[in-house]
Amino acid sequence: MGGKAKYHWQSQNVKQSGVDDMVLLSKITEDAIVDNLKKRYMDDYIFTYIGPVLISVNPFKQMPYFTDREIELYQGAAQYENPPHIYALTDNMYRNMMIDGENQCVIISGESGAGKTVAAKYIMGYISKVSGGGSKVQHVKEIILQSNPLLEAFGNAKTVRNNNSSRFGKYFEIQFSRGGEPDGGKISNFLLEKSRVVSQNENERNFHIYYQLIEGASAQQREALGIMTPDYYYYLNQSGTYKVDGTNDSKDFQETMEAMQVIGIPGDIQTQVLQIVAGILHLGNISFIEAGNYGQVESTDLLAFPAYLLGIDPNRLQDKLTSRKMDSKWGGKSESINVTLNQEQANYTRDALAKALYARLFDYLVESINKAIQKPHEEFSIGVLDIYGFEIFQRNGFEQFCINFVNEKLQQIFIELTLKAEQEEYVQEGIKWTPIEYFNNKIVCDLIENKLNPPGIMSVLDDVCATMHAKGEGADGTLLQKLQAAVGTHEHFNSWNSGFVIHHYAGKVSYDINGFCERNRDVLFPDLIELMQSSEFNFIRSLFPENLNTDKKARPTTAGSKIKKQANDLVNTLMKCTPHYIRCIKPNETKRPKDWEESRVRHQVEYLGLRENIRVRRAGFAYRRLFSKFLMRYAILTAETWPCWRGPEQQGVLHLLRSVNMDNDQYQMGRTKVFVKNPESLFLLEEMRERKFDTFARIIQKAWRKFIARKKYEQMREEASDILYNSKERRKNSINRNFVGDYLGLEQRPELRQFLAKRERVDFADSVNKFDRRFKSIKRDLILTPKGIYLIGREKVKKGPEKGQIKEVLKRKMEFGSISSVSLSTRQDDFFVLHEAQYDSLLESNFKTEFLSLLSKRYEEVTKRKLTISFGDRLEFRVKKEGWGGGGTRIVVFQKGPGDLAQLKPGGKTLSVTIGDGLPKSSSSLYHRTAGLLLKHTFRSLSSVHQNGGAKFPRGPHNPQADITYSSPQKQGRPLQGGPPKLGSQRGPRPPAPNQYNQRNLDFLNVPDQGMSGKQRKRSITQRPPPAPKPQPRPQGPRCRALYQYVGQDTDEISFEVNDVFDLVKEDASGWWTGRIGGKEGLFPGNYVEKI
Secondary structure, eight states, rough: SSOOOOOOOOSSEEOOOSSBGGGGGGOOOOHOOOOOOOOHHHTTOOOEEEEEEEEEEEEESOOSSSSSHHHHTTOOGGGGGGSOOHHHHHHHHHHHHHHHHOOEEEEEEBBBSSSSHHHHHHHHHHHHHHHOOOOHHHHHHHHHHHHHHHHHHHHEOOOOOOTTSSSSSSEEHHHHHHHHOOEEEEEEEEEEOGGGGGGOOOOOOSSSHHHHHHOOOOOOHHHHOOOOOOOGGGGHSOOOOOOOOTOOOOHHHHHHHHHHHHTTHHHHHHHHHHHHHHHHHHHOOOEEEETEEEEEEEEGGGGHHHHHHHHOHHHHHHHHEEEEEEEETTTTTTEEEEEEEOOOHHHHHHHHHHHHHHHHHHHHHHHHHHHHHHOOOOOEEEEEEEEBOOOSSSSSSHHHHHHHHHHHHHHHHHHHIIIIHHHHHHHHHTTOOOOOOOOOOHHHHHHHHHOOSOOOOHHHHHHHHHHTTOOOHHHHHHHHHHHHHHHTTTTTTETTTTTTEEEEETEEEEEEEETTHHHHHHHOHHHHHHHHTTTTTTHHHOOOOOOOOOOOOOOOOOOHHHHHHHHHHHHHHHHHEEEEEEEOOOOOSSSSSSOOOOHHHHHHHHHHTHHHHHHHHHHOEEEEEEEHHHHHGGGGGSSEEESSSOOOOHHHHHHHHTTTTGGGGEEEESSSEEOOOOHHHHHHHHHHHHHHHHHHHHHHHHHHHHHHHHHHHHHHHHHHHHHHHHTBBBTTTTTOOOOSSSSSSSGGGGGHHHTTTOOOOOOOOEEEEEEOOOOOOEEEEEETTEEEEEEEEEEOOOOSTTTTEEEEEEEEEEEEEGGGEEEEEEOOOOOOEEEESSSOEEOOOTTTTHHHHHHHHHEEEEEHSOEEEEESSEEEEEEEOOOOOOEEEEEEEEEEOOOSSOOEEEETTTHHHHHHHHBBBTTTOOOOOOOHHHHHHHHHHHHHHHTEEEOOOOOOSOOOGOOOOOOOOOOOOOOOOSOOOSTTTTTTOOOOOOSSSSSSSOOSSSOTOOOOHHHHHHTTOOOOOOOOOOOOOOOOHHHHHHHHOOOOSSTTTBBBBBOOEEEEEEOOOSSSSEEEEEHHHHHHEEEEEOOO
């Protein structure tokens, strides 16, 4: 499989190489696994699955598929919907945490340089993007992301295997609220490689921060901290390597300082952090010479600057570096004596101080991050373990021994949970199973950490350290002898002349015994603590909080016992979470893209146990869940299981599986758990569940949108009425009219939109009458936008290729700032005058109230003052100057007359408008449908749509009438008036509509396009819809004609235009009549029509 290039079904012509999931390999051999990984790697696909385990191969270059598009693609998607990706695993973790309410963790393992740290960054970045939250949450997210550059600067370094190697381990817990928002966090750090501060191997560097400071410090900082070139400092020049390809130390320094700022480290402390870093460099340049068996400082001039940076006295510094206070017991008495150190001991003391300063500074930074994001109580969490990888160097010392031990423990967790526990679970649950052999590395862990019978390497090491004196030169030799005696016969242990060999799960590693005891003892002498406690800087004193006056009788904690305890605590923490795994593979040692070292990858595939992992996954089950948890998750699928299943849990699970027609060979029932074989079967369940929730969400959305829209129009209508209230008579059909805004349909009118900006919003558009100086009426298109008022007319083209054609022309554009006021009469007419700086416009519009309300709002937004609106029956307006003729003014006089239509009589410079009385000036909109009433009926309609949480759709032919999702709010009676009634709570009680949801429906259970047998489906459907009623003969009854336009406000109402004629089915005293138009029967207000 995978020889031919295919295209992934989901990802729009993305070429697929090999197989996405190695469980699908036709042959399960190391060769087949390596070959599949190579095909994918060469085609730039670095991720591959083994079931839920993600394999990641380091590409040694930036890949293009970590953008927002991928975040959107993987969010909420099932693992197998898209190509393998770290985002898919992260999304799965995040959703499992939210759904199951269980803490999650991801264990990222692999050797040094395999890409573990980058993987951890992508996980944190994805979680930050997909989780919501307010300003506090955003601050926590920012700190979580900014902690990376800060800890990398102080905890990572270039090694021969990796340019950005983590020289410490970290377990980062991102803590979440119940709503899934990251609102806290906690970092646990393990075993910083302190020895790197004072010495590095060839072609390696010290920690990044030193080079960042040298390259990125400002001129002022350089002077204050005594910054020189890196080759000047002894602690940096031993390896001869100062630069790293692709790393910009100066830019990284700015990021480090910015991260300190975000995390909340005060400016003065930031300065002191840099002083300590620089102080350590200068401390390293203090060298010693042998003078009569005693060590003394070679150049006392070099003492002053580190002492200045650390806030201590140079003479005391010299004294503490070359002598040590020791307690002497003689005859039951105890006294302190000063012992002068030799050159080697002085060098050791200087290095011990430098290492202690750096390690405590690092702990402070971790603690600062924890303080910035700590929360009082934990709810949910996702843990990301990014720990130093398994490593083999030319010379492997105590640090490599500890690092490889921790990796051995992590491999043990992986074996315990993916190979051993899984197989044991099948046996316990009574599932048929053939055991699969694998190497269990517990034997190696016991060799290192056993306490007794036989004692492990760490126990022997601690015993030797407890009996060594001062700097015991012979202690390492003693250790080697004792190890040979204790574990010399162990099958995973050998000794050699300079140390010992351990057969780790990832290969044999030779450890150099030199320095083991000293580094394990990890003691900082009281003299040095006392020296640092004398610093003038509070911050430096706070890094050394020990109380030296207390007697210490207990054996001091060794580095080995500390890392052993941390490793076991870590294992316990991980075991309490639901684990996820990323196995990182390093394809080469050259750190170059597309370079594939077959033997190196094969070795990693072997020791990571990928073949055994695939065999267990293939023979096993992709998904297993306790009956109770399975029922809780999928109960919503059937009416019988929602809200709770009444009966044995096992029977409830079986009922659910059968209801979705899952094949019997796809699942097995254990004693307490259900086991589902393929991910695709699980996907079927998830899809059914999503579809169910989607149905409910749509119903609620629709109800909410309708409610919001009604509230908005009600508010607009009320605001519009307020403008004219007590000032102008109202027309009967305008007082409760729906506001539309765009009466010209500008979306389909490009000839009008050409005058507007590309995305200019339209508030109002209508065809109006405009009157000129002779009161001659002409049609204009009036458009109101946030930028102003447009008046568009038509003209005949007089020349050119379009001669004779009628074209739209912008006649006038009025800015809001140039409009001074608007004038209207007090009668029920539709005239209004726009008063503008140059000349005024007399216009007539049926929708003047809506226009004025929108104009007032926009005018106030732009000019920050209210629009002046005046009322009077004698309106004066200025006309435009044309040619030699003066502009002058014109007058419009309004008089009482018969009828509702305005009669116009021009005479000279005056226009007389005669019109009958309208509704009183005190008339206002009565549209007050309350939120409570609407929502009450909305949710009542929801309960009619689904009982027991299940949406009901009819099987069989689609019936448009069954698409109704709202029941009608009850209308309450009021006396009928001459005008159209208000469409709201003022309506009379309406006759009940027939219930269209009286049939049960389980349509969501249909398997999409699966061609499943219908027999089992029928079993889950206990009732069929009744046969459709026979069409009844159309009643011959009275008819009516519409006096006004009416747009139905609910699904059981009909709509009609002015002069439409339709059947009157039933009159009702409430004023709500039943009619039939266009084949649809429904309710309408009786006073909008006249009977004929």
